[in-house]
Amino acid sequence: xxxxxxxxxxxxxxxxxxxxxxxxxxxxxxxxxxxxxxxxxxxxxxxxxxxxxxxxxxxxxxxxxxxxxxxxxxxxxxxxxxxxxxxxxxxxxxxxxxxxxxxxxxxxxxxxxxxxxxxxxxxxxxxxxxxxxxxxxxxxxxxxxxxxxxxxxxxxxxxxxxxxxxxxxxxxxxxxxxxxxxxxxxxxxxxxxxxxxxxxxxxxxxxxxxxxxxxxxxxxxxxxxxxxxxxxxxxxxxxxxxxxxxxxxxxxxxxxxxxxxxxxxxxxxxxxx
Amino acid sequence: xxxxxxxxxxxxxxxxxxxxxxxxxxxxxxxxxxxxxxxxxxxxxxxxxxxxxxxxxxxxxxxxxxxxxxxxxxxxxxxxxxxxxxxxxxxxxxxxxxxxxxxxxxxxxxxxxxxxxxxxxxxxxxxxxxxxxxxxxxxxxxxxxxxxxxxxxxxxxxxxxxxxxxxxxxxxxxxxxxxxxxxxxxxxxxxxxxxxxxxxxxxxxxxxxxxxxxxxxxxxxxxxxxxxxxxxxxxxxxxxxxxxxxxxxxxxxxxxxxxxxxxxxxxxxxxxxxxxxxxxxxxxxxxxxxxxxxx
Numbered sequence: 001x002x003x004x005x006x007x008x009x010x011x012x013x014x015x016x017x018x019x020x021x022x023x024x025x026x027x028x029x030x031x032x033x034x035x036x037x038x039x040x041x042x043x044x045x046x047x048x049x050x051x052x053x054x055x056x057x058x059x060x061x062x063x064x065x066x067x068x069x070x071x072x073x074x075x076x077x078x079x080x081x082x083x084x085x086x087x088x089x090x091x092x093x094x095x096x097x098x099x100x101x102x103x104x105x106x107x108x109x110x111x112x113x114x115x116x117x118x119x120x121x122x123x124x125x126x127x128x129x130x131x132x133x134x135x136x137x138x139x140x141x142x143x144x145x146x147x148x149x150x151x152x153x154x155x156x157x158x159x160x161x162x163x164x165x166x167x168x169x170x171x172x173x174x175x176x177x178x179x180x181x182x183x184x185x186x187x188x189x190x191x192x193x194x195x196x197x198x199x200x201x202x203x204x205x206x207x208x209x210x211x212x213x214x215x216x217x218x219x220x221x222x223x224x225x226x227x228x229x230x231x232x233x234x235x236x237x238x239x240x241x242x243x244x245x246x247x248x249x250x251x252x253x254x255x256x257x258x259x260x261x262x263x264x265x266x267x268x269x270x271x272x273x
Numbered sequence: 274x275x276x277x278x279x280x281x282x283x284x285x286x287x288x289x290x291x292x293x294x295x296x297x298x299x300x301x302x303x304x305x306x307x308x309x310x311x312x313x314x315x316x317x318x319x320x321x322x323x324x325x326x327x328x329x330x331x332x333x334x335x336x337x338x339x340x341x342x343x344x345x346x347x348x349x350x351x352x353x354x355x356x357x358x359x360x361x362x363x364x365x366x367x368x369x370x371x372x373x374x375x376x377x378x379x380x381x382x383x384x385x386x387x388x389x390x391x392x393x394x395x396x397x398x399x400x401x402x403x404x405x406x407x408x409x410x411x412x413x414x415x416x417x418x419x420x421x422x423x424x425x426x427x428x429x430x431x432x433x434x435x436x437x438x439x440x441x442x443x444x445x446x447x448x449x450x451x452x453x454x455x456x457x458x459x460x461x462x463x464x465x466x467x468x469x470x471x472x473x474x475x476x477x478x479x480x481x482x483x484x485x486x487x488x489x490x491x492x493x494x495x496x497x498x499x500x501x502x503x504x505x506x507x508x509x510x511x512x513x514x515x516x517x518x519x520x521x522x523x524x525x526x527x528x529x530x531x532x533x534x535x536x537x538x539x540x541x542x543x544x545x546x547x548x549x550x551x552x553x554x555x556x557x558x559x560x561x562x563x564x565x566x567x568x
Contacts, residue, residue, distance in 0.1 A: 007475075010376060013369035014385065020366075020443070021392045024403030027413065031406070040406045040413070080289055083282030094279040096287050103290035106298070109496075109552050111504020113521045114541045117528065118297030121538075124314050125300055147293045150286070201394075208396050210507060214529075228398055232511060236406050244399035255394045259387055 025248060032241035039236035049238040053246075056239070059227065066207055066224035069138060073145035074202035080146065081153020081198055082191070088154070089161040104151045112148070116215035119144045123216065140216045141223070145209060149202025156201070160194035197258050204251055298545075304538035306331045315532045335539040345523060345540065349547075352520035355434075355509070356502035359441040360449075363498045364491065366442065367449035371490075374450075375457035386454065393447030401511050404440045405431060408512070436512040445502060449494035456490025496555045500548060520544055 031039055035046030053059060084104055088097065107115055123135030134140065168190065172182045210225045217223060222230075224243075231240055279287070303319060308330045310317040317330040339345050374385045392400065407414050410427040418424045430436050460483065468478040506521025513519075520540065528537040 010369070010373040014373035014377070017366065017370035017373075017446075018385075018388055021389065021446070024400055024407055024443070025392060025395065027406055028399060028403045040409065040411070080286050084286035087280050087283035087286065091280050091283065093277060094283060095277050096279050096283060100283055100287050100290070103287070103294050106290075106294050109500055110298075110545065110548065111501055111521070113504050113506050113524055114298075114301070114545060115294075117524070117537065117541055118301045119293070121300040121304060122293065122297040128314070128318075143293060147289070150289075204394055208398060210398060225396075225398055228402075229507070232398070232402050232405065236402070236409070240402060241406075244396065244402060247399060248395045251395045252391055255391060256387065 028241050028244040028248065032238065032245040034238065034241075037238070039238045039241050049242045053239055053242045059224075059239075059243070062222055062224040062227045065138075065221070069141050069145065069223060070203045070206040072138075072142045073149060073206040074199045076142060076146035077149030077202040078153050078195055078199045080150040081202075082157055082195060084150065085154035085157030085161065086187075089158045104154055107148050108151050112209075112211045115148065116144070116212035119147075119212060120215040135216070136218070137221055141213060141221070144212045144216050145202070145206040148209070148212060149198075149205050152201050152205065153195075153198035156194045156198040157191060160191055164190055193258075200254055200258050204255075207247075207251075301538045301541050302545075304535055305336055305542040306333060307335075307535045307538070308332055309533055309535055314534070316534050332535075335533075335535040336542065339536060339539040339543055344518070348518050348520050348523040349543070351516075351518060352503050352505075353547075355437065355441065355505075355517070355519060356499050358438055359445055359502045360495050360499045362438070362442045363445050363449040364495060367446055367453055367494065368487075368491070370446075371450045371453035371457055374454055375460070382458075389450050389454075390447060393451075397444060398507070400444060401440055401508055404436070404443065405512060408436055408439075431512060432514045434513065434517050437509050437517045440508050440512050441502060441505065444508065445498045448497040448501075452493035452497060453487070453490040456487050456493075460486055492555050492558055496552065500552065503548060504544060 027040075031042070032049060033045050033047070034042050035048060036043035084100060087094075088101060088104075091097070119140065120135075123140050127133060127135050164187075169182050169186050172186045173179075177185070208225055209223070210229045213223045213226055214229075217226070219226075228240060228243060231237060304316065307319055308317040309315055319330055321328045321330065370389065374382060374389060377385055406412055408431040409415070410429060410431070412431075414430065415424075415427040418428065419426075430439075464482055464486075465478060468482050469475070473481070504521050505519070506525055509517040509519045509522055510525075524537050524540045524544075527533045527540065
């Protein structure tokens, strides 16, 4: 039998592609350690911008806010996505199944600017009907980001359930376990990697979100990405390089751990498909 | 027990989606027929009780304006062209990468895939920021071009349609690589080997076996790039100029700067209509292609 030998162009395109993906990231990281007052100018190794970041109260507040928001939204998204994904993959016939699937696809297939706009309209409508100030602060952001993350978690859950051997659940049922107990002690642990990557994906979605937050939160409740976005509009700054390095480093560590844990490199990202 | 009764999880999530997706989208579509008002929020109530009459404030003006105004037509045309160009370039660049990963030895495949996916997880905003740094007149790209003597003065790449396209392709590339890889990974190797054993040349095998079988991935990847690209706001805003006025940008300006919510809603309504058609076509094609592969 003839073995396909690795074509030269394949290796070239792979490494050129990876270089294209990583050069900009390397630029952000490298210049976060520069002592110069302008970003992208090298004047000796220095950690002074890291110190400057630690002293910036507005930035610290925005970071704390965004971390809390992302954690809450990801948790809610995971609970909702699990429920939706489980219902869709384990119950093939029920009334409303089609609507659930279609509504779940909307946040994935509609540009975020439309979704963010529509969230705000909902909160404006609720406020004008009830007079309650629900459209301010953390609550609408958590709800909005959880809704964006939910379809992602649902797809990850469905992908995992599709590949899951049902004989474990059947064995538990044959041994007399009730459905709820089977779900809690057998199905849920088997789905743990999917839930972890779904949570992580929702977390990063929220932690990176500018558009929905800008519509829903308003300038009084600026999240970290909103803060970064408004500073980038003005130009480059070494503090932003430092922030970028910290965010990229944190996310890269978490994602690598999640992928190693799930033993399926594509698993977490399949959620977006 | 009624088999058609929805499970509890489905009921909860369906209600959630109705309240937080269906109703909001319907509100925006309704608002497209609304009127502006000098108040907070800056819109007239669609229905109002005044002097014993129920008055409806409805108008098709905003929708008409959005469809007729040359500025909006330009914004739609720019967004559409940009989305098409981004999709085509992502496919041309992403396919060889996905193919190379899929055909790499088993153990390396995981590492390559991880490397290809990681940027997609890291801050999208930061990656756009990085390009501002790289493309500036005094940035590394211009320094390199100057040092190599290719140009004698810095090229103004940043704040141009080319910069928008470059950053768009960069940001959306992983969206294409992933579904493409997922399909290529499952390509039956024995089929490819059989074709070449029977004497087919690589180009012929590619055209007659690889390409048709990878169509579902190609379509899925293209859709995943095209849809968000059409509504993209941040990249044209950060690295574009007045020639890159796009759908997202005009919507943003109408909403946040002009506080003309009905016009923003009308733009959103037209955009959603434009998006539904390609989405439905591609999803149908994908279903057909999937059926074809499994058959």
